[in-house]
Amino acid sequence: MPRFLAKLSKRLTSLLPPELELRELWYLLSSRNHSLLLNRRRATMIVNRVRLFAFLFAVLTPLWSVIDFIVFDSPLWIYLAIIRVLASVAFFGLFFAYQAPGRLLDAYRSMALLFTVPTVFYIASHLLISDQSLDNISASLATGYAFLPFVLMAGLALFPLTLKENALVSAVIIFAQGLVGVMNWSTLNWPSFMGGFWLLILISAVVALASLSQLAFMIALVRQVMRDPLTGAITRGSGEELLGFFWSRSSRRGCSLSMAFFDLDHFKQINDNYGHEAGDQVLRNFAKFIADSKRATDVLLRWGGEEFLLLMPDTSLADAKVMLKRLQEKGFGVRPDGNPLTASIGLAERQHDNLFSVQDLLELADQRMYEAKEQGRNRIITVS
Numbered sequence: 001m002p003r004f005l006a007k008l009s010k011r012l013t014s015l016l017p018p019e020l021e022l023r024e025l026w027y028l029l030s031s032r033n034h035s036l037l038l039n040r041r042r043a044t045m046i047v048n049r050v051r052l053f054a055f056l057f058a059v060l061t062p063l064w065s066v067i068d069f070i071v072f073d074s075p076l077w078i079y080l081a082i083i084r085v086l087a088s089v090a091f092f093g094l095f096f097a098y099q100a101p102g103r104l105l106d107a108y109r110s111m112a113l114l115f116t117v118p119t120v121f122y123i124a125s126h127l128l129i130s131d132q133s134l135d136n137i138s139a140s141l142a143t144g145y146a147f148l149p150f151v152l153m154a155g156l157a158l159f160p161l162t163l164k165e166n167a168l169v170s171a172v173i174i175f176a177q178g179l180v181g182v183m184n185w186s187t188l189n190w191p192s193f194m195g196g197f198w199l200l201i202l203i204s205a206v207v208a209l210a211s212l213s214q215l216a217f218m219i220a221l222v223r224q225v226m227r228d229p230l231t232g233a234i235t236r237g238s239g240e241e242l243l244g245f246f247w248s249r250s251s252r253r254g255c256s257l258s259m260a261f262f263d264l265d266h267f268k269q270i271n272d273n274y275g276h277e278a279g280d281q282v283l284r285n286f287a288k289f290i291a292d293s294k295r296a297t298d299v300l301l302r303w304g305g306e307e308f309l310l311l312m313p314d315t316s317l318a319d320a321k322v323m324l325k326r327l328q329e330k331g332f333g334v335r336p337d338g339n340p341l342t343a344s345i346g347l348a349e350r351q352h353d354n355l356f357s358v359q360d361l362l363e364l365a366d367q368r369m370y371e372a373k374e375q376g377r378n379r380i381i382t383v384s
């Protein structure tokens, strides 16, 4: 690469948020590889912001009827008041009806509805106003109708969106603005319209940056909350959320969900004899070994100090046992004294054990792990 280009790319890279790891930069472009927890957090945030936005618009939209009443003759201001009330009802509907669902698809739908209401309102109001004389059109510009697409575009900055999502919504707003221009072809002041159009595009670029930087912070925060800094396994808090999700999905679909409860054997001795740092290294190696051996859909949680859970969705008890036996034969790592690291493992499965709640699954796997300890450690227990 020529020196100038290399320097330019270095300068550009230095603009990127320092909270992000390099591999996470792709997450800013599209949500395809986002983690389940990131999707859930983002969906909740998007829906809550939609509701906030909807509430503001629901209150403010009918208030403008006072200005319409002063500026426009009857029946125009009456028609405008009617569509304002309709828009306000739709906004209140969005505010009350939508709950934060944790599903990205629902969040997209709520955003689409939020932006559809003012877009339809904008087009309808322009259809009404374009029937009036040119003087009234100028008056309408003064009363703020022409600013609606700008308000919508600016509102996008409230949402933590990927570049792809941002481009899609911006394109719809820009398209609506263009459509209004085409509809008013004969009467429009084109230089002023084109100036406004260009401004809208500039705002969309600034908004995309604001939106992306929100997403970048969110990715960094979710990573921090989700990952145990020592082992890279999922933390207990986030793990409980994931566990709830896996449980309801497996109950809904009638498929299996296995859980292995690992407790490393005589771990305290490692700390006592070789120091805390040596203990930390053993924990790191253990987590890496499991992470490298498990399926992509399995999730490793650090439940406590030297306790780990492996969640295995769509895995029967028999299959999970085969997998755990294979891991056990390979060995979970080496202790600082050169002896193999062993673990006591309790295994339970939702359907096989006829369980009714996440708590039951956790308790049974935990109980079986204790049985493994009592029976002499370094074993997998699957029946109580």
Ligand SMILES: Nc1nc2c(ncn2[C@@H]2O[C@H](COP(=O)(O)OP(=O)(O)OP(=O)(O)O)[C@@H](O)[C@H]2O)c(=O)[nH]1
Pocket: 230, 263, 264, 265, 266, 267, 268, 269, 271, 275, 276, 277, 278, 279, 280, 283, 304, 305, 306, 373, 377
């Ligand atoms: N190095 C290190 N040690 C930890 C960490 N978290 C917990 N521990 C230690 O893990 C040890 C757990 O000890 P115990 O619960 O007695 O378990 P154990 O020695 O493995 O005994 P058994 O489970 O009965 O085989 C304690 O000494 C904790 O201080 C950590 O993050 N790093």
